[in-house]
Amino acid sequence: MENPEPITYLTQQQAAEIDQLLMTQSGYTIDQLTELAGLSVAAAIAEVHRQSEYKRVLVICGPGNNGGDGLVAARHLHHFGYNVCICYPSRAPEPLYEGLVTQLESLPAPFLSLESLPEELLNFDILVDAIFGFSFDGNPWPPFDDLIRRLASLRENCRGHPKPPTIVSVDIPSGWHVEDGDISGEGIKPDMLVSLTAPKLCAKRFDGPHHFLGGRFVPPSIVSKYELKLPPYPGTSMCVRIGEPTCADQPGVSPPKCIDKSVEADPFVQFQKWFDVASAAGLKYPDAMALSTATKDGKPALRTVQLKKVDRGGFVWCNNYSSRKGSELSENPHASLLFYWSALNWQVRVEGFVQKVSNEESEEYFHSRSRDIQITPTLGIQSIVIPGREVVYQQYKEMEEKYPEGTTIPRPQNWGGYRLVPERFEFWQGDESSVHLRLRYFVQDNDGKMEWRCAE
């Protein structure tokens, strides 16, 4: 299909020339351009990933200008309400960068050393790759080669993780060739790319769900000299989306045409395949599932919970054991889960019985949450009538004071995980022709061996 609004993609040399022109004939300073670039990156992140859902951010900054953009983005994200950490292993000595470090330290936004970074980076919701930009050439060097390797292997390492961190690359996915892209095929595959000034040629090969342009400062003289075709920025926005977005949960976005006709013999493999597609489609809550429970005399109730983990043992979520669902499950362990991914028009129903996970597993889930979400269950307010919001805010404040940063918040004994062990699966795929696909799986006893059977 022909692109209705063609966009200019720059060669490496054009990008360098435009940068020079901005700082000579157009009168900008490097400080101004860095500030505007970093602000655009932060604005684009906030447009897609709300801080209520994606709170914990790690910005990995390289030694040059791209790292500077990352430092500015980190400051703005902090002011937007995100919990931002920065990894800046090779600090540039120029006053611009020293000033940015001082600004971040005074917030305070913590700087993490390489040694203190967890190998798998799973403690974060957003990883900002601000390592190398458009002037990068050749092979990444230590310690950035290892950081790039960790970002590149993240998706593989997170298989089965319901909400792996999302990767945002600033201007160029680090390690990519500025014009030819990910030549080795083993580079970072970001979920979001924020091109700056104008996209570089490698951005044509970006196939993640969110491509934005930032850097709303290009004067007409540069636009006409390079015959730049760039999308107009809406209203007062510092960023603009490029290309066809892939998420129907967001305004103005069309759903991906994803029809999956292949059938796996194993329902867990089938589920993981669909879940991976839903996670990559940029949906708001791909891990949200409706949970139905019933009293012992069969009166049902539904609510939404968040999938914490899925593996062959079943589907795990966490909650207050004294809640309504907790008390219903204690008298009737039969339950059902429903995922509905509206942009894809897919749904998955899972039926089975529910068990509590071990205390050790609940501890692990509890302490993997950000501190503010750890505090909420300690207030013990789920499914009860509370005397008023003010009382809850006061209790929350008291808990924050009782357990300052650096101390361990103890898990309340009535908070923990449940695992639904599946006995049936039903996958449903809506189709424009109204011929919907339905796949059912159920467990069958085959000479004493329990096996999954599939019926289309």
Ligand SMILES: Cc1cc2nc3c(=O)[nH]c(=O)nc-3n(C[C@H](O)[C@H](O)[C@H](O)COP(=O)(O)O)c2cc1C
């Ligand atoms: C997207 C979304 C995710 C939610 N995730 C959870 C969760 O993981 N655990 C939980 O206890 N409540 C979660 N809730 C809140 C529940 O839907 C529900 O209000 C709460 O658990 C009380 O349910 P109950 O009184 O039926 O036990 C979530 C709500 C939404 C909208």
